[in-house]
Amino acid sequence: MTLPLRERLAAPGPSETLDPQDWDEIRAQGHRMLDDMIDYVATIRGRPVWRPIPDEVRARFRAELPRQACDLDEVYREFADFIAPYATGNVHPGFMGWVHGGGTAVGMLAEMLAAGLNANLGGRDHVPIEVERQIVEWTRAMFGLPVGASGIFVTGTSMANLMAVLVARTAALGQTVRQHGVGGDGALLTAYTSTAAHGCVAKAMDLAGFGTDALRSIGVDRSHRVDVAALRAQIACDREAGLKPFLVVGSAGTVDIGATDDLQALSALCREQKLWFHVDGAYGALGVLSPALAPRLAGLENADSIALDFHKWGQVPYDAGFLIVRDGERHRAAFSAPAAYLRRETRGLAAGSPWPCDLGPDLSRGFRALKTWFTLKTYGTEKLGAMIERTCALAGYLQARILAEPRLELLAPVQLNIVCFRYRAADADSNTLNGEIVSDIQESGISAPSTTMLGGRLAIRAAIVNHRTDVVDIDALVAAVLEFGARRSSGGLTPGEPSPPLTM
Numbered sequence: 001m002t003l004p005l006r007e008r009l010a011a012p013g014p015s016e017t018l019d020p021q022d023w024d025e026i027r028a029q030g031h032r033m034l035d036d037m038i039d040y041v042a043t044i045r046g047r048p049v050w051r052p053i054p055d056e057v058r059a060r061f062r063a064e065l066p067r068q069a070c071d072l073d074e075v076y077r078e079f080a081d082f083i084a085p086y087a088t089g090n091v092h093p094g095f096m097g098w099v100h101g102g103g104t105a106v107g108m109l110a111e112m113l114a115a116g117l118n119a120n121l122g123g124r125d126h127v128p129i130e131v132e133r134q135i136v137e138w139t140r141a142m143f144g145l146p147v148g149a150s151g152i153f154v155t156g157t158s159m160a161n162l163m164a165v166l167v168a169r170t171a172a173l174g175q176t177v178r179q180h181g182v183g184g185d186g187a188l189l190t191a192y193t194s195t196a197a198h199g200c201v202a203k204a205m206d207l208a209g210f211g212t213d214a215l216r217s218i219g220v221d222r223s224h225r226v227d228v229a230a231l232r233a234q235i236a237c238d239r240e241a242g243l244k245p246f247l248v249v250g251s252a253g254t255v256d257i258g259a260t261d262d263l264q265a266l267s268a269l270c271r272e273q274k275l276w277f278h279v280d281g282a283y284g285a286l287g288v289l290s291p292a293l294a295p296r297l298a299g300l301e302n303a304d305s306i307a308l309d310f311h312k313w314g315q316v317p318y319d320a321g322f323l324i325v326r327d328g329e330r331h332r333a334a335f336s337a338p339a340a341y342l343r344r345e346t347r348g349l350a351a352g353s354p355w356p357c358d359l360g361p362d363l364s365r366g367f368r369a370l371k372t373w374f375t376l377k378t379y380g381t382e383k384l385g386a387m388i389e390r391t392c393a394l395a396g397y398l399q400a401r402i403l404a405e406p407r408l409e410l411l412a413p414v415q416l417n418i419v420c421f422r423y424r425a426a427d428a429d430s431n432t433l434n435g436e437i438v439s440d441i442q443e444s445g446i447s448a449p450s451t452t453m454l455g456g457r458l459a460i461r462a463a464i465v466n467h468r469t470d471v472v473d474i475d476a477l478v479a480a481v482l483e484f485g486a487r488r489s490s491g492g493l494t495p496g497e498p499s500p501p502l503t504m
Helices: 005-010 023-042 056-061 072-082 107-118 127-143 159-173 186-187 199-207 228-240 265-275 284-289 328-335 370-403 430-444 471-489
Strands: 150-154 189-194 215-217 246-252 278-280 306-310 321-325 408-412 418-423 450-454 457-461
Touching: 005 284, 023 107, 056 072, 072 430, 107 370, 127 150, 127 284, 127 321, 127 370, 127 430, 150 159, 150 186, 150 215, 150 328, 159 186, 159 189, 159 199, 159 246, 159 278, 159 306, 159 321, 159 328, 186 450, 199 215, 215 228, 228 265, 228 321, 246 265, 284 306, 284 370, 370 408, 370 418, 370 471, 408 471, 418 430, 418 471, 430 450, 430 457, 430 471
Parallel strands: 189 215, 189 246, 246 278, 278 306
Antiparallel strands: 150 321, 306 321, 408 418, 418 457, 450 457
16 A cells, blocks of 8 residues: 555655764764865975876776765775875965965865855845855955945956956946847947956957957057057047947956056046946955055056956965956846846845845855955955065065076066066977976976966966965975976977976
8 A cells, every 4th residue: 555645755764865874973074084184285295286197097087977875985085095186286385387376274164164054145135145245345445446336256257357348338338238239339349458468358258249359459568568558549549430449457467477557547548438447356456465565556446347366365265256346236237137036025034135146147156255254354464465475575586596597587577476487498499398397397296387478488487376385485496497407408308208207
């Protein structure tokens, strides 16, 4: 005889919940995991910065979809043996390849707490959203923006830059652009940035429906800052041609050498020309926390919108991108989309309007704000500013080492925390040589620089972002460049052939 539904659901048997059968057992396992990860960070110098993934390890992650349950302990052992040893390496102080923050133990613990709450920050009335609003207010104060500015956490500055373009688009064309698209007058809109700007700015123009041809890339000066006179001339030329300039994107810390545009001059030009002034401050915007660096960012307070990443110089664990907009009403006009299932109330859980989903494309949003809140509360802006300043001092030290070494050549002025240089070689194909040196160093596990192209020449690029990086790490990088450079220059190795490990 078939039991009624309620009786079947209540019948004794294995629990269908995903909660553990033994909470003490998972508590003990959780403590082991936490201890291991704290040890992982605390002893990070004892391991290579990065190591190549063996074929047999890579093959483990081509397995079929798991159908049956597996003990947590076994799953964790697989993580410890085959995932943790082959991570990106940006926790390590020798990681200098890209602009990645090193994270902190505090941020790691906060991420665990956020996962336990499992809060959806798309909307409704709960304190996690108040935490995010607190970060908005703190960020507004950091940059000197007026009361009424709005902000939102996103994955990173690439998304924040796209959203800024969409806000600027709505400000230029009105909210009807959201129904009718960018045809007509929208097809005449043009935006401006420098040739040194990050590639995500062009992608944002593409995704916003303008196409990359609507983005003018203006030349830069010797310091890699946008040529404001050339920008003004291009705007005038486009207006004369019947086009409609609407947006200028300035850079605070360019991706190649860390240059910062003249933000004061750009903001003045945008006010005069009635253009939206957006600043891509992915990592450089947080330089405002350093009294020594803040003057270089003068004019940032005049921006209509600013994109930045707390997971870079702010050392918050990935990901914690952020967009702040000077005029909160314009921000909401670009994204707010009322729906019956998102009905707002004046009381109960559906209160608390406006909701974060009114400020961006996401309705399902994680609690990124908590790890940022913990970081700012625990360390304070003075300590974070001092750390940022120190990374720039280390870049200055690396520059001095390069200038004192005849075998090395500095390729660009060091403006913040990024140093671009190369190993001198008589070989006509010195670009290939320097590329091989970088691969050798990465594979050695000693350090992890990257490369960029400056004036047709391949540069070894060291971005000093990690708060753990010290003088010994700079010295290790220089020694590795010299040693691998000497090996490659001797002709004993062909391009693509791995170099034997160093004994350092």
